[in-house]
Amino acid sequence: MRAVRTARRMDAARGALSAAALALVGLLGACGGGGGGGGAALPLAAPAALAPGDDPIVPSSSVQGQCAAPRGGIDPDTGAAFPDQPGSATTEKRWLRAWIDETYLWYAEIPSTLVAGEYATPLAYFNVLKTPLSTPSGRPKDRFHFTADTAQYRGLSQGGVLIGYGLELAFLSAAPPRDIRVAFTEPGSPAAQAAFDRGLKLVEIDGIDVVAGADVAALNAALSPTRVGETHSFKLQAPDGSLRSVSLAAAAVTRTSVQNVKTIATDSGPVGYMLFNDHTAGAEAQLVAAIYQFKAASVSDLVIDMRYNGGGFLDIASELAYMVATPAATRGTVFEALRFNSKNPFRITAAQATVPFHATARGFSVSAGLPLPQLGLSRVIVLAGPDTCSASESVVNGLRGVGIAVDLIGGGTCGKPYGFYPQDNCGTTYFAIQFQGVNQQGFGDYGDGFVPTCAVADDFGHALGDTAESRLAAALTLRSTGACPAAPQARGGGALGKAEATETPYLIRSPLRENRIISRP
Known part of the structure; x- marks a missing residue:
C-alpha cells in the first residue's frame, strides 16, 4: 500500500520511489517525453546549450558507472560483477546530463540555465532535466520522469x-x-x-x-x-x-495482475469480465489462462477492467490486444510504432521500432513462442479512469488503430503515450521519456488522456466484478442498448467524483506501475 500524499496527485511529482507525507508532500521524481522518429541511424545533432560555467557534455559512455558509492558483488541480471567504478556525485551528474542529451525525447527543450553544481545529488539534478512545456490543456508535458532503486525495480517488474x-x-x-x-x-x-x-x-x-x-x-x-x-x-x-x-x-x-475472471450470462450471450491491474511478467500467463477460459465459455463480448492499471511491459499489452482482436485485424498490422528523438539514440531501424500484435508468447511467464489464443472480437469495453495509464492506454489505442471498437466506461485516462528504456547507473534506475507510441493509423497524441464513452463514477459500494457495480453495470447497459445509462448515484453524488473530474488518480502508487516499458532490441 502506498503512502498518502496530496489530493491533487501532483502531476509534476510522480517521482522517486519513496513514501510521501499525507496530504503534504508529493513523490520526489517526475519524468519526460517528446517527439521525433525512429528509422535508420541519423547524424548526431549539436550538443545542447549549457549554462555558463557548467561542465561540457561528454559521451555518456565515458562516465557511465563512475559512482560515488560503487556496488560490489554480482549483478543478478548479467551474472557478472557489477560494472561500477570509483567516481563521485559529479561524475554521476555528468553521466545524467549526457544520457539525457542523447536519449531524451525532448532533449532540445531542456532549459539551458541548469547548472549541475547547483544540485546536491544526482537525483535532484535528474528531477529538473526535463521539458518545462505543457500539453494543450495546460498540464505539464513531462509529468512522468522518475527514478527507482534498481533492486526494487527488478523485484516489482519481474516478480511483482x-x-x-x-x-x-x-x-x-x-x-x-x-x-x-x-x-x-x-x-x-x-x-x-x-x-x-x-x-x-x-x-x-x-x-x-x-x-x-x-x-x-x-x-x-x-x-x-x-x-x-x-x-x-x-x-x-x-x-x-x-x-x-x-x-x-x-x-x-x-501481485496477482489478473483477478475476478468470470462469465456473465445475458439475454444476448455470455460476456467475459476480468480485472487487469498490472502489465507485469506474471500477467502473461494469467492473461492467457483468462482468454482460454473465455474461449471455452464462447463469450460474445468482453469487459476488461483496467481502471487501476498503470501499465508495464508493452509486449504484454500487445499480447492482450492480439488475444482480444480478430485475425484479420492483427495480421501484418502495427500494434504500436515507437518514435524516438531526431538523434535516433539507440540506432533502431524502422522494423525494430515497430511492435506488432504478438501472436506468440514472449517468454515472460509462458514459454516463448507458444501460440496465443484469440477471441476474435470486433469490439471490447474497457473500464477506465485517471489511474488507467501508459501500456493500458496502448491497448486502447492499438486496438482502435486496426478498427476494433473500444468503448471506455468511467473517467478520462491518465494520458501517457510515452515510454522509456529503464537505465541503471550506480544502483539507481532512471526513467526518462525516450519514445512516443503511435498506432497503425499513426495516432498517438493523447497527452491529455482518452475521453470516456460513458462518464461513470467509481463505485466503492460494490465489489469489482459485481454486475451492480456502477461501471460494469454501465458497460452491460451500453452493450445491450447502445446508449450510456443515466448517471448512477455512486458515492451519493451521481456525477464523477472530484478526483475523476480533475483527472487526478485515486491510487497512491509507485510510478513503476505507470509505465510503458520495452526491452532493448
Whole structure:
C-alpha cells in the first residue's frame, strides 16, 4: 500500500520511489517525453546549450558507472560483477546530463540555465532535466520522469513482489477531512485474509485519526511498511457505519495482475469480465489462462477492467490486444510504432521500432513462442479512469488503430503515450521519456488522456466484478442498448467524483506501475 500524499496527485511529482507525507508532500521524481522518429541511424545533432560555467557534455559512455558509492558483488541480471567504478556525485551528474542529451525525447527543450553544481545529488539534478512545456490543456508535458532503486525495480517488474499488506487504497479525499477507502486486495494477502473488503473506510491507524490527524509521519510509516512482519493496527468503518479493528503484519506480497475472471450470462450471450491491474511478467500467463477460459465459455463480448492499471511491459499489452482482436485485424498490422528523438539514440531501424500484435508468447511467464489464443472480437469495453495509464492506454489505442471498437466506461485516462528504456547507473534506475507510441493509423497524441464513452463514477459500494457495480453495470447497459445509462448515484453524488473530474488518480502508487516499458532490441 502506498503512502498518502496530496489530493491533487501532483502531476509534476510522480517521482522517486519513496513514501510521501499525507496530504503534504508529493513523490520526489517526475519524468519526460517528446517527439521525433525512429528509422535508420541519423547524424548526431549539436550538443545542447549549457549554462555558463557548467561542465561540457561528454559521451555518456565515458562516465557511465563512475559512482560515488560503487556496488560490489554480482549483478543478478548479467551474472557478472557489477560494472561500477570509483567516481563521485559529479561524475554521476555528468553521466545524467549526457544520457539525457542523447536519449531524451525532448532533449532540445531542456532549459539551458541548469547548472549541475547547483544540485546536491544526482537525483535532484535528474528531477529538473526535463521539458518545462505543457500539453494543450495546460498540464505539464513531462509529468512522468522518475527514478527507482534498481533492486526494487527488478523485484516489482519481474516478480511483482512488494513488501506490504496486499492492500490498494483509493484516496477520495487526501486532505482533511480525509476519505480513504479500500479499492481492492491481493488474493491471499494479509489484507485479504483480514477481510479488507472494497469500500471500507480507514478511520484510525495505530490509534491516530486518519480523517483529521496531524501525525502524518506515523500514518505514512504504517501505510508503507519496510520489513516483513512489521505490524500496525487499523480501525475500519463499513458502509453501514459499523466499526472494527484489525492488526496487519506486512509480508512479501506477489501481485496477482489478473483477478475476478468470470462469465456473465445475458439475454444476448455470455460476456467475459476480468480485472487487469498490472502489465507485469506474471500477467502473461494469467492473461492467457483468462482468454482460454473465455474461449471455452464462447463469450460474445468482453469487459476488461483496467481502471487501476498503470501499465508495464508493452509486449504484454500487445499480447492482450492480439488475444482480444480478430485475425484479420492483427495480421501484418502495427500494434504500436515507437518514435524516438531526431538523434535516433539507440540506432533502431524502422522494423525494430515497430511492435506488432504478438501472436506468440514472449517468454515472460509462458514459454516463448507458444501460440496465443484469440477471441476474435470486433469490439471490447474497457473500464477506465485517471489511474488507467501508459501500456493500458496502448491497448486502447492499438486496438482502435486496426478498427476494433473500444468503448471506455468511467473517467478520462491518465494520458501517457510515452515510454522509456529503464537505465541503471550506480544502483539507481532512471526513467526518462525516450519514445512516443503511435498506432497503425499513426495516432498517438493523447497527452491529455482518452475521453470516456460513458462518464461513470467509481463505485466503492460494490465489489469489482459485481454486475451492480456502477461501471460494469454501465458497460452491460451500453452493450445491450447502445446508449450510456443515466448517471448512477455512486458515492451519493451521481456525477464523477472530484478526483475523476480533475483527472487526478485515486491510487497512491509507485510510478513503476505507470509505465510503458520495452526491452532493448
